[in-house]
Amino acid sequence: MKAHGMAGHLIRRLNQISTQVFSTRVQAAGFDVTQVQFAAMDAILAHPGLDQAGVAAAIAYDRATIGGVIDRLEQKGYVVRAVSKRDRRAREVRATEAGRAMFDEILPLVTALQSEVLERLEPKERAAFLALARKAIGPAPGMTEQG
Amino acid sequence: MKAHGMAGHLIRRLNQISTQVFSTRVQAAGFDVTQVQFAAMDAILAHPGLDQAGVAAAIAYDRATIGGVIDRLEQKGYVVRAVSKRDRRAREVRATEAGRAMFDEILPLVTALQSEVLERLEPKERAAFLALARKAIGPAPGMTEQG
DNA sequence: CAAGAAAAATATGTATACATACCATCTCAG
DNA sequence: CTGAGATGGTATGTATACATATTTTTCTTG
Numbered sequence: 231m232k233a234h235g236m237a238g239h240l241i242r243r244l245n246q247i248s249t250q251v252f253s254t255r256v257q258a259a260g261f262d263v264t265q266v267q268f269a270a271m272d273a274i275l276a277h278p279g280l281d282q283a284g285v286a287a288a289i290a291y292d293r294a295t296i297g298g299v300i301d302r303l304e305q306k307g308y309v310v311r312a313v314s315k316r317d318r319r320a321r322e323v324r325a326t327e328a329g330r331a332m333f334d335e336i337l338p339l340v341t342a343l344q345s346e347v348l349e350r351l352e353p354k355e356r357a358a359f360l361a362l363a364r365k366a367i368g369p370a371p372g373m374t375e376q377g
Numbered sequence: 378m379k380a381h382g383m384a385g386h387l388i389r390r391l392n393q394i395s396t397q398v399f400s401t402r403v404q405a406a407g408f409d410v411t412q413v414q415f416a417a418m419d420a421i422l423a424h425p426g427l428d429q430a431g432v433a434a435a436i437a438y439d440r441a442t443i444g445g446v447i448d449r450l451e452q453k454g455y456v457v458r459a460v461s462k463r464d465r466r467a468r469e470v471r472a473t474e475a476g477r478a479m480f481d482e483i484l485p486l487v488t489a490l491q492s493e494v495l496e497r498l499e500p501k502e503r504a505a506f507l508a509l510a511r512k513a514i515g516p517a518p519g520m521t522e523q524g
Numbered sequence: 525c526a527a528g529a530a531a532a533a534t535a536t537g538t539a540t541a542c543a544t545a546c547c548a549t550c551t552c553a554g
Numbered sequence: 555c556t557g558a559g560a561t562g563g564t565a566t567g568t569a570t571a572c573a574t575a576t577t578t579t580t581c582t583t584g
Contacts, residue, residue: 239436241392243437269380290390344385347513348384363384364382
């Protein structure tokens with residue numbers, strides 16, 4: 231038994247598949263948004279005016295990485311950034327009309343595509359897998375749901 | 378229900394955790410090898426003289442990506458590349474003594490660390506998760522085990 | 525054997541992903 | 555208020571990850 235079959239390898243493969251399915255489906259629908267950008271939009275829409283560090287914490291990302299992600303969302307016109315009045319270091323991020331429209335349009339697509347990622351599993355197995363994945367990850371580090 | 382809880386997000390988080398555990402443990406042991414580099418070494422040791430495209434296929438990687446990975450392994454003295462005599466386009470990759478020694482030394486470490494990635498799961502759950510992950514991924518695309 | 529298709533690498537460009545360093549700003553101790 | 559430490563963001567450097575284009579070489583087909 232070698233590196234194949236190990237947890238790390240399997241998880242990496244799953245991530246590849248997931249990313250592949252996501253970009254294929256979303257691009258087929260005529261949008262240019264990555265999985266990460268979608269997750270960021272989700273957090274931004276759920277918490278308007280959240281600063282970048284907050285967005286990063288919400289989706290378990292690196293502060294340095296989220297900067298670039300939000301740069302691209304801003305370039306596409308999906309979000310706007312403004313210096314916070316309370317803390318001049320912080321940049322508050324808000325979705326634009328176009329951003330919300332884009333999210334609303336691809337959300338059903340993305341929801342539907344989730345089962346495709348695990349299409350080799352029976353519905354029951356899929357549910358079991360997701361439950362185990364959630365347990366393996368544990369509670370979200372940065373933010374709670376009812377924030 | 379939003380982006381958290383979706384398969385893609387969960388899988389990405391798992392991958393983060395896995396990568397984190399790997400590099401932490403391996404670096405603590407005094408080695409400078411990534412998960413991907415380890416997987417590549419595994420394939421190279423299992424199939425001496427395999428070309429880069431073969432390595433990429435063995436671990437389900439992109440040909441463009443594997444080039445850089447092998448560059449770094451070569452810089453560290455773990456592998457050597459030579460132009461194939463049969464096909465002058467191909468670069469055959471072989472592990473060096475240092476490469477084999479490194480691999481042998483961290484293999485038990487890496488094996489041990491696999492359960493740490495899923496430490497929140499009970500042993501039974503862990504096995505179930507891995508079985509489901511294997512099924513979800515399906516048969517390896519590029520190479521078969523008994524090559 | 526020549527023309528064209530196919531394949532192996534590499535190069536280029538974009539997008540994560542993260543450590544580290546750095547600057548600006550805020551908070552807190554005193 | 556002042557200095558120290560913490561925090562938000564950016565910059566830099568490294569390492570995936572992959573699409574696409576390009577080059578070199580091989581294979582195919584006539």
